[in-house]
Structures are given as C-alpha cells and as structure tokens.
Amino acid sequence: MRVLFHGAAGAVTGSMHLVEAGGKRVLLDCGLCQGSAEMEASNADPFPFDIATIDALVISHAHIDHIGRVPLLVKRGFRGPIFAQQATAELMPIMLLDSASLAESDAERFNRRRAHGEPERQPLYTKDDVADAMAQVRPLAYDTRDTILDGIDIAFRDAGHILGSSIVELWADGKKLVFSGDLGPTGTPILRDPTAIQQADLVLMESTYGDRNHRDRAETIVELGRILDEAWRDGGNVLIPAFAVGRSQELLYWFAKYWDEWQMSRWQVFLDSPMAGKVVQVYGRHHDLFDEDAKAVWRDAPNPFKLPNLHVTAGADESMAINRIQRGAIIIAGSGMANGGRILHHLRQNIGRREAHVVFVGYQGVGTIGRRLVDGAKWIRIHGRDYRVNASMHTVGGLSAHADQRGLLDWFGHFDPKPQLALVHGEDKAREALAGEIGERDGIEVVLVRPGMSLDA
Structure with missing residues (x-):
C-alpha cells in the first residue's frame, strides 16, 4: 500500500x-x-x-x-x-x-x-x-x-x-x-x-x-454571553462569519440553551444563508447522530432551529434588508473565513461602526479577510473598495470544531x-x-x- x-x-x-x-x-x-x-x-x-x-x-x-x-x-x-x-x-x-x-x-x-x-x-x-x-x-x-x-x-x-x-x-x-x-x-x-x-x-x-489548546468550552460560552451583552449596551449589531455546516448549528444550540440567561429574546437572529437553512433541515433528520446532551436541549429548551426570533433568509432582497437594521441584530452568515458570500456585504455596512462587533468562531486561513481582521488590520478591502475597521473584533477559539x-x-x-x-x-x-x-x-x-x-x- x-x-x-x-x-x-x-x-x-x-x-x-x-x-x-x-x-x-x-x-x-x-x-x-x-x-x-x-x-x-x-x-x-x-x-x-x-x-x-x-x-x-x-x-x-x-x-x-x-x-x-x-x-x-x-x-x-x-x-x-x-x-x-x-x-x-x-x-x-x-x-x-x-x-x-x-x-x-x-x-x-x-x-x-x-x-x-x-x-x-x-x-x-x-x-x-x-x-x-x-x-x-x-x-x-x-x-x-x-x-x-x-x-x-x-x-x-x-x-x-x-x-x-x-x-x-x-x-x-x-x-x-x-x-x-x-x-x-x-x-x-x-x-x-x-x-x-x-x-x-x-x-x-x-x-x-x-x-x-483551545480555551475551555465552558469559559468560551461565558465569553460569548459577555460579548452579546456588551454589544447590546453598545447599541450595534453582531456579525458572526460561520461555516454553514457545524458552527452555525452550534451557535443556535447555545442561543437556545441560554435563552433566558442571555436574554436572547431582545435580539433578532438572522441565519443569512440559504445553504445553512438547508443544512439545518439535514441536522433535523439525523437526531440519531446527536449526543445525549443535545437530545436533552431539544426536549427542554426552545428548539434551536425554530427559535421564535430566528429569521432564515433565502433571497438576496431579504439579505439586503438586514442592512437597514442599525442595532439589535445577530447576523450569522457565510463564509466562515469571510473570503466570500453574504458576510462580506454585512461587513461593508458594519465594519466602520464603532458600536458593531464581529465574532470569529473558527479557523481563519492565511490570506483570507477573516485572518487579516483577526490579525488586527486597520483597513480591509471588500469588493474592490477599502473600509476602515472600527468595529470590535473578538476571536472565540473555544468553539472550534x-x-x-x-x-x-x-x-x-x-x-x-x-x-x-x-x-x-x-x-x-x-x-x-x-x-x-x-x-x-x-x-x-x-x-x-x-x-x-x-x-x-
């Protein structure tokens, strides 16, 4: 061999x-x-x-x-x-x-x-x-x-x-x-x-x-809750570049599990990815592959994939409409390394705003926009135009898959x-x-x- x-x-x-x-x-x-x-x-x-x-x-x-x-x-x-x-x-x-x-x-x-x-x-x-x-x-x-x-x-x-x-x-x-x-x-x-x-x-x-080694997952979840609280006080939106398979579903899981503790009902949560929406349906058909903790969350908390404030956007018009929201939106969109997809449009609208927060929850490859932001870039080029980075950047490594x-x-x-x-x-x-x-x-x-x-x- x-x-x-x-x-x-x-x-x-x-x-x-x-x-x-x-x-x-x-x-x-x-x-x-x-x-x-x-x-x-x-x-x-x-x-x-x-x-x-x-x-x-x-x-x-x-x-x-x-x-x-x-x-x-x-x-x-x-x-x-x-x-x-x-x-x-x-x-x-x-x-x-x-x-x-x-x-x-x-x-x-x-x-x-x-x-x-x-x-x-x-x-x-x-x-x-x-x-x-x-x-x-x-x-x-x-x-x-x-x-x-x-x-x-x-x-x-x-x-x-x-x-x-x-x-x-x-x-x-x-x-x-x-x-x-x-x-x-x-x-x-x-x-x-x-x-x-x-x-x-x-x-x-x-x-x-x-x-x-990753940060302890329990500490990471506490950190994520703090970031959401800080973002709410700052009066801006939260942008989360996330892969459509894996990280997006995990984020919704935590939002459901800590629904009351994080006061999630005050937010509008957008899963701005037709692909992620379809992936959620596949996850929903495979509960047999879930662990016991996940099965308990599905029983005892709001269904993570059917949160009352969750909006799964499909068409481009729905996606663009999100950018009219100035505060109180959590926007999960691909791609996970911010090297394409709808997250770029949301970064264009929010990255220059000091009240906005960007949360990276996965690996950022060399040469990607996500990697440059994680590394502290002050300016970023998106679709041929340069944007000043004023938004707060957070790297939450403990959510790695x-x-x-x-x-x-x-x-x-x-x-x-x-x-x-x-x-x-x-x-x-x-x-x-x-x-x-x-x-x-x-x-x-x-x-x-x-x-x-x-x-x-």
Whole structure:
C-alpha cells in the first residue's frame, strides 16, 4: 500500500490523498484550496494524476475544503463511485451547489469588469456539473465494513467534527490505513465524540490546531454571553462569519440553551444563508447522530432551529434588508473565513461602526479577510473598495470544531502499537509542534508530508 499526497500537505485546505493498493487507486477527499488569490487560482490547475486511473473516491466529510473539487474531477472525466457517510451524502449537494453558484457569480463579476482584450473567465464548475457528480455518490452507514473495490474494504467511524464527518479505515494488501479526516473535540455539543481507533499500519492525521489548546468550552460560552451583552449596551449589531455546516448549528444550540440567561429574546437572529437553512433541515433528520446532551436541549429548551426570533433568509432582497437594521441584530452568515458570500456585504455596512462587533468562531486561513481582521488590520478591502475597521473584533477559539493539540494527542494515543504517522491538514508551525510532542511521548518519527511525497505502509 502506497499513499501519494497532493493536497492539505503543509496547508489546511485542499485535502486530497491518493492510495495505491491491490492494483487499484482510491482518492481520499478532493477538496478546494482556499485562502489567497494564488491558492484559489490553483484549483483550476490540472490534477496531479491521471484521472482515468482513479477507481473510487472516498469522502471524509462535507466541508468544501474536502469536497470542493469533486464536480471538477467528474467534469474532467472521473466515472467511478464516490463513497460518503449517509449524512455527508445529504450535505454534499447543498455545499457544492453553493460553491458552484459562487463560482458562477465570481466569473460573471470578473467578466463584467475585465479589461479590453482580457479573456473571459469560466467558472470552475456549474450546477449541472454538481448534479453529474452527485449521481455517482454511494452513501454508506457508520460502523460497517464495506467492500468498495475488489481487494479494498473501508469503514466510516464518527469523527465528531460535523454531522456525518468520518474517520476512514481502509484495508488492502494485508495492511490497514486510517485517515482521520477532521477530528472534532470531545464534549462538543450536538455531536458525539470522535471514535477511538486502536490498530493501523499507517495513520494520516489532521493537525490544524497541533500547536495550541483551545480555551475551555465552558469559559468560551461565558465569553460569548459577555460579548452579546456588551454589544447590546453598545447599541450595534453582531456579525458572526460561520461555516454553514457545524458552527452555525452550534451557535443556535447555545442561543437556545441560554435563552433566558442571555436574554436572547431582545435580539433578532438572522441565519443569512440559504445553504445553512438547508443544512439545518439535514441536522433535523439525523437526531440519531446527536449526543445525549443535545437530545436533552431539544426536549427542554426552545428548539434551536425554530427559535421564535430566528429569521432564515433565502433571497438576496431579504439579505439586503438586514442592512437597514442599525442595532439589535445577530447576523450569522457565510463564509466562515469571510473570503466570500453574504458576510462580506454585512461587513461593508458594519465594519466602520464603532458600536458593531464581529465574532470569529473558527479557523481563519492565511490570506483570507477573516485572518487579516483577526490579525488586527486597520483597513480591509471588500469588493474592490477599502473600509476602515472600527468595529470590535473578538476571536472565540473555544468553539472550534477541530480537536486541539491535547485532543489530537489523546486520539493518537489509543493506537497500540504505534503505527507510522503522517501529519496532514495543518500549517507547518502547527505540524512541527504536534510532531515534537508525539515524538517525545511515543518515541516515533512523525512525517510532515508535502505535495508530491509518498509513503509506503
């Protein structure tokens, strides 16, 4: 068994790893590169392998940095099966149709403004390409070992990151590969804890937060309540860039749980994302994947997805109408890194107002507007215009959907004996710190893979 690394190898986005085993080739994830303009332009580059030789694609979860190039792969000739956990299979068309819509809009905007003689830009893929890709998806349940190709079995285990997120176990050639996908922290609301795996020959593990530990979640929730109280006193709005899958649903969960304590009824809460609204419906169909605490909240508090002051906006007119509200609005909108989507329009209207507050609740990739704001930028460019940053910025790291260093160490600690370990899905600073901790504790050499590298199990 050999693994070739093509994406999220020294970076956090663009997950893509190719497994060669049993005379077959299986691709793990096919994600979009996100961040700087250069990184995003690279999504249109040719794939670093012969697409015709790929026998199957296995998806870890539905975040766009893990599935965002799937329609492009199909558009360019991939005809094999695409395996995904059942909830992931339901989330994929929602995420990919939104991605296609953004690509089409960006291309249209560029073409309207392009200089004379400059070639037209084509979208990476279209909604029709998404439909073609989804026709190849084969849903699988958690905790079942399935033969996907002659000589190759896989099983999905709960990764606790977002609904349907999976750790992938793959057996072939008498060897076992474990791909962590993205691991969630233990004790996160709604979802169950990541599944402990004990045996493997080779592990590919994410390392997004390999160099730090999150703030205690209970302290984080207290902080979030304080921010909302402060924002109410300041008389402005609260903007929360949030991924449509995971963080948006968790925020609504906390608003329901602390409905009385945080005086949530005084706010208008806007989930300004048609995609997030559809995702909420998928979550609502999968209570069987919730943890016991979440089931209790659904019984004892206002339904988080049906709060009496919750407005799920669909059309652009409804979204634009929010910007007439000067105070008392909590606006949850994508994208989570503020590198596109409706949150940019709300930032344009609010970021220059000292009474406004912006709350970041997830990882902000290098080169994104979110990262520049988190790093203290005084001016920010949105849609070709510069805006002074006067709003208050808050980073609430304890709501991360990723395991921190302690969580990653705990998860890998279950393997006995210790297998080969390759760190993926992390910037070098995070990977180096995590590799050092594991090397010191377990006495193994940890590989920091790069695009183009390969490892044999």
